[in-house]
Amino acid sequence: xxxxxxxxxxxxxxxxxxxxxxxxxxxxxxxxxxxxxxxxxxxxxxxxxxxxxxxxxxxxxxxxxxxxxxxxxxxxxxxxxxxxxxxxxxxxxxxxxxxxxxxxxxxxxxxxxxxxxxxxxxxxxxxxxxxxxxxxxxxxxxxxxxxxxxxxxxxxxxxxxxxxxxxxxxxxxxxxxxxxxxxxxxxxxxxxxxxxxxxxxxxxxxxxxxxxxxxxxxxxxxxxxxxxxxxxxxxxxxxxxxxxxxxxxxxxxxxxxxxxxxxxxxxxxxxxxxxxxxxxxxxxxxxxxx
Amino acid sequence: xxxxxxxxxxxxxxxxxxxxxxxxxxxxxxxxxxxxxxxxxxxxxxxxxxxxxxxxxxxxxxxxxxxxxxxxxxxxxxxxxxxxxxxxxxxxxxxxxxxxxxxxxxxxxxxxxxxxxxxxxxxxxxxxxxxxxxxxxxxxxxxxxxxxxxxxxxxxxxxxxxxxxxxxxxxxxxxxxxxxxxxxxxxxxxxxxxxxxxxxxxxxxxxxxxxxxxxxxxxxxxxxxxxxxxxxxxxxxxxxxxxxxxxxxxxxxxxxxxxxxxxxxxxxxxxxxxxxxxxxxxxxxxx
Numbered sequence: 133x134x135x136x137x138x139x140x141x142x143x144x145x146x147x148x149x150x151x152x153x154x155x156x157x158x159x160x161x162x163x164x165x166x167x168x169x170x171x172x173x174x175x176x177x178x179x180x181x182x183x184x185x186x187x188x189x190x191x192x193x194x195x196x197x198x199x200x201x202x203x204x205x206x207x208x209x210x211x212x213x214x215x216x217x218x219x220x221x222x223x224x225x226x227x228x229x230x231x232x233x234x235x236x237x238x239x240x241x242x243x244x245x246x247x248x249x250x251x252x253x254x255x256x257x258x259x260x261x262x263x264x265x266x267x268x269x270x271x272x273x274x275x276x277x278x279x280x281x282x283x284x285x286x287x288x289x290x291x292x293x294x295x296x297x298x299x300x301x302x303x304x305x306x307x308x309x310x311x312x313x314x315x316x317x318x319x320x321x322x323x324x325x326x327x328x329x330x331x332x333x334x335x336x337x338x339x340x341x342x343x344x345x346x347x348x349x350x351x352x353x354x355x356x357x358x359x360x361x362x363x364x365x366x367x368x369x370x371x372x373x374x375x376x377x378x379x380x381x382x383x384x385x386x387x388x389x390x391x392x393x394x395x396x397x398x399x400x401x402x403x404x405x406x407x408x409x410x411x412x413x414x415x416x417x418x419x420x421x422x
Numbered sequence: 423x424x425x426x427x428x429x430x431x432x433x434x435x436x437x438x439x440x441x442x443x444x445x446x447x448x449x450x451x452x453x454x455x456x457x458x459x460x461x462x463x464x465x466x467x468x469x470x471x472x473x474x475x476x477x478x479x480x481x482x483x484x485x486x487x488x489x490x491x492x493x494x495x496x497x498x499x500x501x502x503x504x505x506x507x508x509x510x511x512x513x514x515x516x517x518x519x520x521x522x523x524x525x526x527x528x529x530x531x532x533x534x535x536x537x538x539x540x541x542x543x544x545x546x547x548x549x550x551x552x553x554x555x556x557x558x559x560x561x562x563x564x565x566x567x568x569x570x571x572x573x574x575x576x577x578x579x580x581x582x583x584x585x586x587x588x589x590x591x592x593x594x595x596x597x598x599x600x601x602x603x604x605x606x607x608x609x610x611x612x613x614x615x616x617x618x619x620x621x622x623x624x625x626x627x628x629x630x631x632x633x634x635x636x637x638x639x640x641x642x643x644x645x646x647x648x649x650x651x652x653x654x655x656x657x658x659x660x661x662x663x664x665x666x667x668x669x670x671x672x673x674x675x676x677x678x679x680x681x682x683x684x685x686x687x688x689x690x691x692x693x694x695x696x697x698x699x700x701x702x703x704x705x706x707x708x709x
Contacts, residue, residue: 157516164511168526174541174584175529177552181544190550238439245432253436260447264645264693266669266686270457270679271450295447300439325431354534356648357666361674372536379540379652386544393537400532408524415531415589416596 178397181390189386199387204395207388215367216374217395219286223359223370224352227290231299231348232341239303240329244315260297265357268292273361288362289370293352299344302417306340307333343414346407350400371396458683473684483685485660486668489575490644493664494696497579498639504583505590505635510624512591513598528588535585539652542581543568546653571661574654578662581649586642590635597631598624633704637697644693665689 181189184197207213241247242254272292282288310333318332319325334341356372363369369377375392378385404411461470477483508527511517530538545552546567554564567573605627609619625632647666650656656663665685673682 153516160511160514160516161518164517164523167508168523171526171530171584171588173552174538174545175533177545178537178541189544192550192552192555234439234442237435241432241435245435247429247432250432253440256448257443260443262641262694262697263451264641264686264689266645266666267454267690268447268450270673270683270686271453272446273674274679275446275450291442292446294439294442325434329435350532354536356534356536357670372534375536375540376648376652379536379543380655389540390544393540397533397537401529404529404532405525408528411532412524412528412592415592 175397175401178390178394181387182394183387185387186385189390200391203385203387203391206385207391210378210385210388211369211374211392212366213371213374213392213395216369216371219368220353220370220372220396223286223289224349226286227293227352228345228348230290231294231296232345234294235296235299235344236303236307236334236337236341237329238300239307240333242300242304243307244310244312244333257297257300260295261301269358269361272358276362283362284365284368289355289359290352293355293358296348299348302340302344303337305417306337310336339410339413340417342407343410343417346403346411347414353396353400454683454686457680458687460680462678462680473681476681477684477688482660482663482668483688486663486665487688489661489663490646490665492575493579493582493646494640494643497582498636498643500579501583501587501639502590502632502635505587505594506628506632508587508591509594509598510620512595527591530585530587531589531592533585535648536652538581538585539649542577542584542649543653546577568654569658571658574658574662578646578649578653581653582643582646586639590639593635593638594628594631597628597634601627629704633700636700636704640696640700641693644689644696 180193180196182203183200184193185199185202188197188199204213238257242250276288276292277283280288282291314336315328315332318328323332354372355370356376359370359373360376363373366374371392375389375396378389378392456467458473459469459471461468461472512520512523512527517523546554548554548564548566548569551567553567557564565573567577601624605623606619609623614622645666646664647670650662650664650667651670654662656667665688669682669685669689672678672685
């Protein structure tokens with residue numbers, strides 16, 4: 133039995149505890165909201181500026197204007213933006229599809245087979261994670277420009293980036309969860325190794341493929357340095373290269389540039405809202421230590 | 423015969439990737455090492471260490487190295503502290519409206535470097551940038567962000583922090599969520615305070631993911647190129663020139679492939695060295 137005074141102090145302690153918690157919660161929300169607004173500000177300003185002429189941007193516009201169409205026309209005139217967008221789409225799609233094929237096949241080999249040199253190759257491939265791209269970029273460039281004469285083609289952009297280590301690592305993690313019994317059952321039914329991979333194993337890891345696909349697409353879409361090197365013809369430019377040429381100029385139409393950045397970013401912001409789970413899983417999955 | 427076929431099957435799966443890997447990664451890796459020891463004044467290969475000795479006497483290389491190291495020493499710890507706080511806040515049961523915060527903090531990770539470089543260059547413009555408009559509205563003077571050395575470096579660091587904090591927070595959040603609840607229950611039973619729990623349990627158990635983020639961020643910073651090239655064009659003077667922009671200048675503006683290769687390998691050696699230090703400091707169990 134507790135005495136009335138005891139219950140009283142307990143209730144008071146409880147109350148104090150609750151008050152402390154709600155202060156904590158309030159502070160947490162205040163800080164997070166300030167942070168969130170700071171993080172959103174550059175994106176918001178990008179959208180606002182995309183709808184203003186330059187003098188509107190200079191005088192500090194904070195709300196949407198009516199010059200979106202004109203800004204787009206300027207952008208199109210300066211860079212042939214639609215062409216750049218087409219190039220970017222074709223390159224990113226091709227890269228994503230081919231890279232998914234190569235990395236999932238290799239990831240499958242590393243998890244579901246024993247073979248001579250397995251650890252050696254995996255070690256060598258893994259080591260590439262620790263090598264900066266700068267080290268390979270010059271011979272890659274010479275290979276592309278002087279040996280293969282592929283400058284200004286889609287393949288010049290795609291081929292070297294296909295040596296993508298993170299993808300192999302990622303697919304290897306994904307295939308680890310596929311039961312070998314499942315694959316053996318198909319083998320007993322007479323399926324070829326290719327069918328076992330294509331029709332049994334691959335469908336099981338579809339969520340991982342989707343997450344990796346988004347990451348691969350984004351990295352290709354946003355790549356700047358390599359396309360800048362191998363594309364020097366305006367008709368072959370990708371969006372980042374086209375935008376880069378504008379930003380580097382001294383006399384620029386900021387409204388046009390902001391329209392370009394908005395057009396290359398907004399689809400992914402929408403995609404992010406729809407596929408948050410996959411994108412976050414993809415980023416987190418790349419970090420899984422195996 | 424069957425045995426041989428079975429042994430070849432995994433190579434069939436591996437071969438397409440391996441060919442790309444050998445041609446576009448392994449070969450260039452070796453070739454650029456050879457290039458870095460080539461005397462470019464002589465046609466064909468002639469062994470020489472001039473490219474390497476030149477590095478140490480080159481004031482531009484030293485400036486680029488210094489700038490890169492300054493960014494590394496300030497921006498990476500700042501961003502990681504921010505990302506750790508963010509991951510813990512996002513993991514808190516107290517936090518409502520998680521969807522909104524998730525969008526706000528993680529959205530930058532879909533924005534490309536050229537795109538945000540353009541935005542940051544515009545909003546930090548001295549005459550008409552939003553940041554100076556904001557400072558003036560608060561009664562503060564404008565800052566000549568992009569035409570002064572230190573402010574220009576700060577802009578670059580803010581830009582990278584804006585772009586990559588959310589990315590690191592996701593990795594840290596995944597690490598945080600993999601910590602078993604039992605550990606916290608045990609700590610609560612032992613009467614550990616929130617503060618003690620954070621320092622003695624959460625942080626040590628997050629160490630592998632923190633280490634991963636650190637190594638990743640160090641490599642990212644060592645390869646800094648787009649931001650320096652597009653926000654400040656390496657300027658003012660050479661105040662924001664990075665190893666990346668200097669390599670680009672030497673390799674693809676002056677077509678000095680040998681010297682650019684030695685810069686590239688210097689970056690790789692530096693990356694390996696810094697990672698080694700990090701692994702020594704954080705990788706082992708030192709509790």
